[in-house]
Amino acid sequence: MTIEIAIIGSGLIGTLLALGLLNRNSPHLRIQVYEQAACHRELGAGIGFTRAARHCMMRLDPRLDECLRAVATENGEPGDPDYNMRFVDGYHTYVDNDNHQPVGIEGKVYKLYAGPRGFEGCHRAHFLEEIMKLMPEGVVRFGKRLERYEYLESGRIQLVFGDGSVREVDGVIGCDGIKSRVRDLMFPNADHRPRYAHQLAYRGLIPMDQAIAHLGRHRALLQHMHCGPHAHVLHFPVDNQKLLNVVAPQTTPQTHLLTTFAHWTPFLRTLLTLLPDHLTQWPIFDLYDQPPPTYAISQVCLVGDAAHAAPPHHGAGAGLGVEDALALVTALGCAEADILSGKLTVPQALEVAFKTYSDVRYKRSQWVMRSSREVCRAYEWELFSGEAGGETAETGMMGRVFEEIRRRTMTVWGLDVEGMVGEVQGQYWRGTWGYSCF
Numbered sequence: 001m002t003i004e005i006a007i008i009g010s011g012l013i014g015t016l017l018a019l020g021l022l023n024r025n026s027p028h029l030r031i032q033v034y035e036q037a038a039c040h041r042e043l044g045a046g047i048g049f050t051r052a053a054r055h056c057m058m059r060l061d062p063r064l065d066e067c068l069r070a071v072a073t074e075n076g077e078p079g080d081p082d083y084n085m086r087f088v089d090g091y092h093t094y095v096d097n098d099n100h101q102p103v104g105i106e107g108k109v110y111k112l113y114a115g116p117r118g119f120e121g122c123h124r125a126h127f128l129e130e131i132m133k134l135m136p137e138g139v140v141r142f143g144k145r146l147e148r149y150e151y152l153e154s155g156r157i158q159l160v161f162g163d164g165s166v167r168e169v170d171g172v173i174g175c176d177g178i179k180s181r182v183r184d185l186m187f188p189n190a191d192h193r194p195r196y197a198h199q200l201a202y203r204g205l206i207p208m209d210q211a212i213a214h215l216g217r218h219r220a221l222l223q224h225m226h227c228g229p230h231a232h233v234l235h236f237p238v239d240n241q242k243l244l245n246v247v248a249p250q251t252t253p254q255t256h257l258l259t260t261f262a263h264w265t266p267f268l269r270t271l272l273t274l275l276p277d278h279l280t281q282w283p284i285f286d287l288y289d290q291p292p293p294t295y296a297i298s299q300v301c302l303v304g305d306a307a308h309a310a311p312p313h314h315g316a317g318a319g320l321g322v323e324d325a326l327a328l329v330t331a332l333g334c335a336e337a338d339i340l341s342g343k344l345t346v347p348q349a350l351e352v353a354f355k356t357y358s359d360v361r362y363k364r365s366q367w368v369m370r371s372s373r374e375v376c377r378a379y380e381w382e383l384f385s386g387e388a389g390g391e392t393a394e395t396g397m398m399g400r401v402f403e404e405i406r407r408r409t410m411t412v413w414g415l416d417v418e419g420m421v422g423e424v425q426g427q428y429w430r431g432t433w434g435y436s437c438f
Contacts, residue, residue: 001028001339001340002028002029002030003028003029003030003170003171003335003336003339003346003350004030004032004168004169004170004171005021005029005030005031005032005169005170005171005172005173005332006032006033006034006157006159006167006169006171006172006173007031007032007033007034007173007175008033008034008146008172008173008174008175008176008181008182009033009034009035009036009174009175009176009177009180009306010033010034010035010040010140010142010175011128011175011176011177011304012047012124012127012128012131012304012318012321013175013303013304013305013318013321013322013324013325014033014035014173014175014176014303014304015033015128015131015132015135015140016057016060016064016131016321016322016325017060017173017175017303017324017325017328017329018031018033018135018139018140019060019061019064019131019134019135020059020060020061020325020326020329021329021332022061022136022139023060023061024329024333026336028336028339028340029332029336031139032139032141032167032169033139033140033141034141034144034146034159034161035140035141035142035143035144036143036144036145036146036162036176037142037143038142038143039142040128040129040132046121046122046123046124046236046238046245047121047122047123047124047127047315047317047318048119048120048121048122048315048316048318048319049068049119049120049121049318049319049322050114050118050119050316050319050412050413050415051114051115051117051118051119051413052319052323052413052414052415052417053318053319053322053323054068054117054120055417056322056323056325056326056417057322059326059329059417059421060322060325060326060329061134063134064131064134067127067130067131067133067134068120068122068127068130070130071122071123071126071127071130072120072121072122073121073122073237073238073239073240073241074237074241075121075221075222075223075236075237076221076222077221078241082222083113083114083115083116083117083118083119084111084112084113084114084222085111085112085114085119085223085225085409086109086110086111086112086222086223086224086225087109087110087111087112087224087225087227087398087401087402087405088108088109088110088224088225088226088227088398089108089226089227089228089265089397089398090226090227090228090232090233090261090264090265090267090268091227091228091229091263091264091265092265108398110398110402112402112405112406112409114413118413119315119413121236121238121315123238123239124318143163144161144162144163144165145161145162145163145181146159146160146161146162146176146181146182146185147160147161147162148160148185149172149185149300151298151299152168155170155345155346155347156168156169156170156347157169157170157171157172157299157300159172170299170346170347170350171299171300171301171350171354172299172300172301173300173301173302173303173328174186174300174301174302174303174306174307175303175304175306175321176306177304177305177306177309178194178285178286178287178305178306178309179193179194180302180305180306182300182302182306183292183302183306183307185300186292186297186300186302187292190290191290192287192290192291192292193290194285194286194287194309195285195286195287195288195289195290196283196284196285197284197285197286197288197311197373198251199249199250199251199283199284199311199376200249200250200251200252200253200254200281200282200283200284201247201248201249201250201281201282201283201284201312202247202248202249202250202254202257202279202280202281203245203246203247203248203279203280203281203282204245204246204275204276204279204280205238205243205244205245205246205276206243206244206246206271206274206275207242207243207244208220208221208237208241208242208243208244210274211244211271211274214270214274215267215270215271215274219267220237220244221237221241222236222237223235223236223237224236225379226264226265226268227378227379227380227381227398227401228264228380228381229380229381230251230380230381230382231248231249231250231260231261231380232248232249232376232379232380233246233247233248233261233268233271233272234246234247234248235247235271246271246272246275248260248261248272249284249313249376253281257272257275257279258272258273284311284312285309286309286310286311286369286372286373287308287309287310287369288310288311288369288370288373291308291366291369292307294358294362295307295308295354295357295358295361295362296351296354296355296357296358298347298351298354299347299350299351299354300354301328301354301357301358303321303324303325303328304317304320304321304324304325305317305321307324307361307365308320308365308366308368308369309369310368310369310372310373311372311373311376312372313372313373313375313376313379314368314371314372314375314408314409314412316368316372316412317372319412320365320368323361323364323365323415323417323420324357324361324365326417326420326421327357327360327361327420327421327424328353328354328357330421330424330425331353331354331356331357331424331428332350332353334353334356334424334425334428334429335349335350335352335353335428336349338352338432343432343435344432344435348435352428352431352432352435353428355431356424356427356428356431357424359427360420360423360424360427364415367411368411368412371408371411371412374408375404375405375408375409378401378404378405378408379401379405381397381401383401383404384397384400384401
């Protein structure tokens with residue numbers, strides 16, 4: 001008995017899912033990953049993983065944690081990491097009562113403690129390169145763009161690729177990102193394409209020695225979120241602290257960020273003057289307006305950004321995909337047991353497994369996707385009606401803003417991983433009740 005699973009897309013989540021399934025060492029499970037590109041070319045910049053996401057990775061394959069350690073950049077002094085995320089009022093200039101000099105960031109710093117390795121960052125491409133070293137030869141096939149699929153009378157699925165090749169499998173998992181072809185094929189009569197979120201993320205890198213010289217070592221080596229009216233700026237160290245990454249989302253194109261932040265704190269203006277003249281621009285898209293109503297239909301399902309692409313403001317997109325992967329590996333483990341025992345046929349078991357995965361993951365992942373937009377409004381003092389507004393914004397705004405950020409962030413970080421695994425197992429078992437051969 002062989003159960004053949006096709007994973008469409010060999011980006012970060014597709015690769016992690018494949019490794020999690022392969023790590024089960026099942027002689028009955030055959031995994032093949034199909035990637036439309038000619039080689040790996042993961043896009044994106046910095047990503048972060050919560051403690052829950054790392055727990056999920058350890059459950060998928062313990063070797064993945066070492067891969068993350070190999071490419072992660074510490075926040076704070078080398079060898080003495082700081083596990084706080086820092087939020088500051090980047091708009092008002094606070095004045096020292098003793099010497100009446102502007103001190104900018106030295107106004108109150110709100111700290112959100114993540115715990116040891118509680119939120120660990122790295123470059124997406126570097127992490128993918130590291131985990132691909134674990135992938136057995138022949139599992140990933142490049143140059144395979146999925147054109148269509150159809151169900152056969154045998155209960156299997158026929159995949160047709162752009163190069164004319166055809167493959168029959170038992171189940172299909174779409175890990176093909178925000179522009180998912182699998183999602184389009186699952187919902188041929190509905191439009192669940194990503195929409196523009198009306199933001200451009202401007203990103204630039206500053207050499208760390210230059211950042212330290214102008215901003216001070218403490219400020220340059222620690223992550224800070226600068227909040228203010230209708231804008232925010234995030235900076236954190238990357239590339240083993242060789243560079244300072246600066247990200248500033250904007251609603252309209254800018255020739256220079258100093259135009260937007262001309263009246264913000266001296267520290268922030270100094271930070272922006274250190275950026276190169278030409279910044280990377282990332283238009284932000286998500287599935288906020290037209291999310292798919294389910295992540296699974298029969299023997300086909302969606303995982304990661306293909307299911308719930310979110311803006312980057314929680315830094316949770318990759319972590320959500322890792323959570324998805326563990327839930328799906330757990331459900332497929334239940335399905336394999338029922339198939340081998342003869343309780344369910346392969347199509348029946350996969351349908352129950354995929355539906356279970358969708359039912360368990362849908363509510364949380366959709367909440368995080370929506371909150372990723374809403375927390376940006378908190379960063380930019382827009383979430384509390386009537387309390388934002390340039391020069392008149394009250395200096396006490398940051399207290400309320402931080403409490404809202406804390407509430408939302410702790411929900412993102414607070415997944416009970418073992419509870420999720422147990423929920424998947426219980427939900428799968430209940431899902432089998434309707435089959436006569438059970």
